[in-house]
Amino acid sequence: MxxxxxxxxxxxxxxxxxxxxxxxxxxxLVGYFMYGTGDEHTNARFWAVLLYNSVYFLLIVNAAMFFIxxxxxxxxxxxxxxxxxxxxxxxxxxxxxxxxxxILIALVVGHKHHIYHWITPDPNDxxxxxxxxxxxxxxxxxxxxxxxxxxxxxxxKMRSVSREIDNGGPLSAEEGKKYIFKxxxxxxxxxxxxxxxxxxxxxxxxxxxxxAHWYSTMYSWYTFASSFVAGISLITLYVIYLKNxxxxxxxxxxxxxxLGKFMFAFSVFWTYLWFSQYMLIWYANIPEETxxxxxxxxxxxxxxxxxNLIINFIAPLLILMxxxxxxxxxxxxxxxxxxxxxxWIDFYQMVIASVSKEHVELGLFDFGVAAxxxxxxxxxxxxxxxxxxxxxxxHPFLKESIIxxx
Amino acid sequence: xxxxxFVVGCFDDxxxxxxxxxxxxKAGYKIHDVYxxxxxxxxxxAMGLRDTSLHTAGFIYGITGTTTALTFMSWVxxxxxxxxIGGKPHFPLPAFIPITFELTVLFSAVGMVLTFCYLCQxxxxxxxxxxxxxxxxxxxVMVLECTSRTNEADAKAFLESVGAKEINVQEAEDGxxxxxxxxxxxxxxxxxxxxxx
Numbered sequence: 001m002x003x004x005x006x007x008x009x010x011x012x013x014x015x016x017x018x019x020x021x022x023x024x025x026x027x028x029l030v031g032y033f034m035y036g037t038g039d040e041h042t043n044a045r046f047w048a049v050l051l052y053n054s055v056y057f058l059l060i061v062n063a064a065m066f067f068i069x070x071x072x073x074x075x076x077x078x079x080x081x082x083x084x085x086x087x088x089x090x091x092x093x094x095x096x097x098x099x100x101x102x103i104l105i106a107l108v109v110g111h112k113h114h115i116y117h118w119i120t121p122d123p124n125d126x127x128x129x130x131x132x133x134x135x136x137x138x139x140x141x142x143x144x145x146x147x148x149x150x151x152x153x154x155x156x157k158m159r160s161v162s163r164e165i166d167n168g169g170p171l172s173a174e175e176g177k178k179y180i181f182k183x184x185x186x187x188x189x190x191x192x193x194x195x196x197x198x199x200x201x202x203x204x205x206x207x208x209x210x211x212a213h214w215y216s217t218m219y220s221w222y223t224f225a226s227s228f229v230a231g232i233s234l235i236t237l238y239v240i241y242l243k244n245x246x247x248x249x250x251x252x253x254x255x256x257x258x259l260g261k262f263m264f265a266f267s268v269f270w271t272y273l274w275f276s277q278y279m280l281i282w283y284a285n286i287p288e289e290t291x292x293x294x295x296x297x298x299x300x301x302x303x304x305x306x307x308n309l310i311i312n313f314i315a316p317l318l319i320l321m322x323x324x325x326x327x328x329x330x331x332x333x334x335x336x337x338x339x340x341x342x343x344w345i346d347f348y349q350m351v352i353a354s355v356s357k358e359h360v361e362l363g364l365f366d367f368g369v370a371a372x373x374x375x376x377x378x379x380x381x382x383x384x385x386x387x388x389x390x391x392x393x394x395h396p397f398l399k400e401s402i403i404x405x406x
Numbered sequence: 407x408x409x410x411x412f413v414v415g416c417f418d419d420x421x422x423x424x425x426x427x428x429x430x431x432k433a434g435y436k437i438h439d440v441y442x443x444x445x446x447x448x449x450x451x452a453m454g455l456r457d458t459s460l461h462t463a464g465f466i467y468g469i470t471g472t473t474t475a476l477t478f479m480s481w482v483x484x485x486x487x488x489x490x491i492g493g494k495p496h497f498p499l500p501a502f503i504p505i506t507f508e509l510t511v512l513f514s515a516v517g518m519v520l521t522f523c524y525l526c527q528x529x530x531x532x533x534x535x536x537x538x539x540x541x542x543x544x545x546x547v548m549v550l551e552c553t554s555r556t557n558e559a560d561a562k563a564f565l566e567s568v569g570a571k572e573i574n575v576q577e578a579e580d581g582x583x584x585x586x587x588x589x590x591x592x593x594x595x596x597x598x599x600x601x602x603x
Contacts, residue, residue: 279500285492321465323457405447 004247005393007385017378024372031365044114044355047107049369051115052351054100055206056227056344057373058093059198061380063231065090065155066194069187072158075180077400078258081250083392085238087159088384089231092377094156097148099376104144104206108137115355118212127213135209143205147197154190161186165394176396199224210354214292218277223350225273229266229312230343232259233336238381240329240336247390250402253327257406260326263339267316270343274309295357296349304349304360311342344370409577411552412438413561414537415570416545420446423546426568427452430550433564438551441541460525464518471513475506535578545572 028050035046064086071079079086106112111119118135121128128135161183165171171179203223208215216222236259242248281289296305315338325331348362392398417423423440427449430437437453483489484496494501523529541547548570550561562573 275500275503279503282500323461 003249003391005389005391007242007247007382007390009382009386010245013378013382017375017382020371020375021379022375023368024370024375027365027368027372031369034365040114041356044112045352045361047103047112047115048351048355049366050103051107051206052347053366053369053373054096054103056230056347057370057377058096058100059223059227060231060234060340060343061089061092061096061377062151062155062194062198063228064235065093065151065158065190066198066228067231067235068158069190069194072183072187073191075397077397078255078404080392080395080398080401081255081404082235082239082242082248083162083395084388084390085242085248085385086235087162088381089234089238089377090155090159091384092380094152095376095380096373097152101144101148105141108140116209116212118209121212131212135205135212140205143201147193147202150193150197154186154193157186158183158190162392162395163388166389166392168394170394171396180396198227207350210351211292213288216277216281216289216292218273222270222273222277225266225270226312226343226346229263229270230340232262232266233339234377235259236263236332237336237340240333242385242390243329250391254404254406255401256329256332257323257326258404260320260332260335261406263332263335264316264320264326267312267320267339271309271313271317274313292354296353300358300360301349301353304345304353304362308342308346308349311338312346315342409579411558412537412576412578413550413552413556413558413565414572414574414576415548415550415565415568416538416540416572417548417569418545418571419569420546422569423548424449424452426548426565426570429568430548430564435556435561435564436551436553438549441537441547441549443542443544443546458525460518460521463521464514467517468510468514470517471510472506474513475509476502479505535576537576537578538572 031046031049035042037043067079068083068086068090107115108119113119118128118131119137121132123129133139165179198220200220203220204215207223208219236256239248239251239256239259243251278293281293295301316335319325319331319335325335348366352361415426417426423442423446427437427440431454440449440453442449479502480497483498488496491498527534537549538545538547548565550556550565552558552561552575558575562575565573
């Protein structure tokens with residue numbers, strides 16, 4: 001059996017990634033002239049759309065690296081046959097991380113008071129004044145930069161560790177142990193940084209501070225679950241795409257089944273956090289807490305709020321529950337696209353519903369910017385895939401992946 | 407429940423067992439079951455067993471639990487004994503969800519355990535016939551069921567040819583509730599014709 005280890009970017013793929021990126025750029029330009037130059041309210045829409053799109057797509061490509069590190073630490077071997085795909089997706093953290101960093105810093109430096117009203121708090125506002133130790137422009141800029149640099153650096157390190165055994169022969173038992181230990185060290189460093197950022201502080205700073213008076217202890221986990229399940233869906237999409245192109249001979253239904261399990265399980269986990277956040281606030285019914293849900297559940301965002309729950313909970317629960325549906329390529333592609341779209345809608349309502357509480361605006365501008373980021377992910381992932389072998393052929397756990405059986 | 411005759415072959419290696427299962431099926435013998443000390447991936451496919459429908463049963467028990475919880479609570483709080491609890495509506499769905507979840511899990515868990523016991527023919531006070539005591543320790547025990555067309559001697563010879571270490575013929579009731587009480591309790595006695603059940 002011969003393997004097609006080297007991915008060649010199909011012309012059609014390249015064309016689509018460029019078209020989507022062009023659509024994104026045009027959307028940003030048109031959006032800037034439509035909204036960016038307007039009064040504070042329309043201006044806020046422009047920046048809010050950039051904010052949720054960039055952060056969403058950054059977090060889902062970053063989730064690919066989280067997936068690699070988590071499975072590395074768990075001594076997992078089953079993911080080895082498509083690990084390079086997740087690695088390639090995680091290279092998109094570099095361009096999208098830079099774009100997100102620029103947008104976030106521009107928001108603070110440009111005093112986008114309508115989005116982050118903690119930038120210039122009213123001295124009589126005791127709640128906001130009490131939070132200034134955390135919510136202040138300096139801390140925001142420093143912590144955001146550190147976060148992005150950490151993700152980019154540690155992710156690149158994990159990828160280079162993965163590639164460093166490509167050119168030698170098979171590892172001896174001793175070398176293999178050392179190699180796994182090295183992977184574990186870098187993987188755990190990444191995970192610690194990931195825990196300090198995505199799983200706690202970063203969603204507070206980037207998203208929760210839009211409603212600066214309100215807080216929820218579930219918020220960061222909720223954001224993490226959202227981005228992780230969408231990230232797994234993105235990996236699944238790429239794995240199936242490459243299989244259809246005739247690559248990844250070692251991946252079979254067993255691996256797909258496990259990816260489907262992740263999609264199913266983390267959809268349920270997301271719902272658990274969604275519900276925990278909602279139910280406690282609903283039950284206590286304290287005005288300063290319910291302010292977050294007021295315009296979402298009883299206001300103009302009611303439709304999107306429940307659509308979010310249907311797409312991200314009911315659909316995966318009922319469709320992915322069966323064993324046969326997790327082993328069905330077509331159905332998994334459908335569910336991946338649905339989940340990625342569903343969590344995009346989730347991020348949309350997390351940000352936009354707080355920025356413009358009175359009107360729902362979801363239009364071509366939103367979709368155009370999203371298309372731009374999708375094109376960027378395709379471009380970065382395609383390039384990374386074509387640069388290196390698709391199979392980590394000397395990895396000690398590769399055999400475990402070949403004989404994997406669920 | 408009628409007594410049946412079984413030809414029992416014991417294997418001491420997984421690598422021998424797998425091809426043996428395939429050859430035995432190809433030769434047309436009826437495999438009653440294969441008893442192994444630990445779960446073996448892929449053995450069910452090799453034996454040609456269909457996927458279990460235990461999960462379908464679990465799903466049905468689960469939705470039974472969901473409907474039980476929701477109908478009972480809404481009946482209590484709307485019809486039987488309406489109470490005003492902190493000004494909440496009489497059908498406070500979010501407050502019902504945790505209990506609904508718990509009952510869904512409870513129904514499906516208990517239901518699946520009972521169904522599993524039924525499928526495996528396990529119940530309190532029912533003793534199952536053990537074809538070989540070491541099946542829970544270090545032997546892989548393949549049991550062929552003798553039909554009217556089975557020649558015992560041929561079956562034994564065939565099992566030997568595919569690598570079985572110990573081969574014997576046993577009579578047992580494979581049925582439900584009427585499992586024989588094993589009288590011989592010595593664990594490591596060599597199986598022979600006189601240890602027949």
